[in-house]
Amino acid sequence: MSDKKELVEICHRVYEKGFVSAYDGNISVATPQNTFLITRSAVRKGEVTENDILEIDSSGNILNGRGKISTEFKIHLYAYSKRAEVNAVVHCHPIFATAFASLGEGLTGNYFPEVILTLGKVPLCKYATPSTDELPLSMEPYIDHAWGFLLQNHGAVTLGKTLKDAYNKMEKLEHTAQILLMTKLLGGANELPIDKVKELVKISKQNYGLDVDERNVF
Ligand SMILES: [Zn+2]
Numbered sequence: 703m704s705d706k707k708e709l710v711e712i713c714h715r716v717y718e719k720g721f722v723s724a725y726d727g728n729i730s731v732a733t734p735q736n737t738f739l740i741t742r743s744a745v746r747k748g749e750v751t752e753n754d755i756l757e758i759d760s761s762g763n764i765l766n767g768r769g770k771i772s773t774e775f776k777i778h779l780y781a782y783s784k785r786a787e788v789n790a791v792v793h794c795h796p797i798f799a800t801a802f803a804s805l806g807e808g809l810t811g812n813y814f815p816e817v818i819l820t821l822g823k824v825p826l827c828k829y830a831t832p833s834t835d836e837l838p839l840s841m842e843p844y845i846d847h848a849w850g851f852l853l854q855n856h857g858a859v860t861l862g863k864t865l866k867d868a869y870n871k872m873e874k875l876e877h878t879a880q881i882l883l884m885t886k887l888l889g890g891a892n893e894l895p896i897d898k899v900k901e902l903v904k905i906s907k908q909n910y911g912l913d914v915d916e917r918n919v920f
Contacts, residue, residue, distance in 0.1 A: 705731050706752045709739055712869050717748030721794035721876060728772035731865045732782060732789040740778060742769035773833040780838030781861050784845045788861045790868040795857035798879035803852040809878055812899045813891050819906055821850050821874050822918025829854035847917040850875045
């Protein structure tokens with residue numbers, strides 16, 4: 703499948719999952735030519751076609767495609783410039799994750815083994831005005847290692863080695879936020895004891911084939 707086709711599919715999926723409404727969100731993927739494919743602005747993600755995807759360079763200049771570049775392209779280019787292993791970025795406004803972001807709480811507790819292994823801590827990035835240079839800079843304290851970010855009073859960002867990876871991380875992030883909210887309603891969640899978290903990280907390579915970055919766990 704071409705990158706463009708896959709990008710269109712992921713756009714449709716974030717809309718179907720309710721991670722965005724109306725024109726919300728933007729998604730991008732790096733190409734082998736060191737350029738980036740990104741959704742144009744003002745398009746419903748559920749209705750995106752290949753004609754709504756722009757090819758841009760690392761400075762945000764449009765190389766191919768018609769329409770205005772997504773307002774949050776700076777988040778995407780910032781992530782690519784800071785992390786060589788990142789090849790895709792997904793930005794959405796999922797309801798449960800954005801509720802935590804608006805409360806001013808990151809998803810940083812160690813509650814669920816699979817989340818610890820695949821997503822890690824999701825820090826809260828201080829509120830910054832959308833579309834400005836301030837917004838990517840709000841991610842600076844965590845950009846070296848985190849795969850998921852909550853943007854205060856705004857939404858969420860996930861990074862991935864591939865488009866599917868970035869999408870899966872967004873789905874996992876939102877699912878985690880939803881479970882945590884339910885658990886809070888039931889009286890509060892219990893974090894895993896630290897020795898159990900350490901044990902999980904210790905076996906992650908051998909049992910799951912995962913390289914867990916300890917900065918995302920402890
Ligand atoms: Zn946004």
